[in-house]
Amino acid sequence: MSEFHLDARLARDSDLVLVFELCQLRILNDSRWPWLMLVPQRPDKTEIFELEPQDQAVLAEEVSRVAEALKRVTGAGKINIGALGNVVSQLHVHVVARSEGDPNWPGPIWGFGSAVTYDEAARKTFLSAIIQAL
Incomplete structure (x- = not known):
């Protein structure tokens, strides 16, 4: 059995927040949207x-927990959840x-457009709120 390795593009575009039972919870390096990602720590998986x-x-339970926390923290009108994988095939859920x-x-x-990096204070405040909500 092979070992889990995070795809280099996912590592480049996101930062680790915490590790659940199955998934790494990561924040995308784009402040235009409150954007989190779950990556199941299972090798060679591309599909749920x-x-x-x-x-x-x-995975379903972890996605639900993160989505609920994100909605509570942001007050967003809609939470989008997707496992597209057209560019990065490693299984991950936005x-x-x-x-x-x-x-x-x-x-x-x-x-759409170009990523806008986080102001470090805003990023820290957002992540603290997410972790507390979880």
């Missing part, structure tokens, strides 16, 4: 259905807070 049934259940009037609302976030 490739996970063992127990891991699928744990959890993004969206609100009317945010950049590119109601369009998709992918491929």
Whole structure:
């Protein structure tokens, strides 16, 4: 069995927040949207259905926990959840807070404009609130 390794592009575009039972919780380095990502720590997985049934259940629970915390912290009108993997095939799930009037609302976030890095104080405040909400 091979060992879990985080895809280099996911590592470059995000930072580790904490580790759950199954997934790494990561924050995307783009302040335009409150944007988190869960990466199941299982090697060679590209699709949810490739996970063992127990891991699928744990993933669903972890995604729900993060989505609920993100909605509570941001007050967003909508939480977008997606496991696209068209560019990075390693299984990962995006959890993004969206609100009317945010950049590119109601369009998709992918491929829109350029990432805007976080102000370090705002990033720290956001992450503290997320961790507390979890």
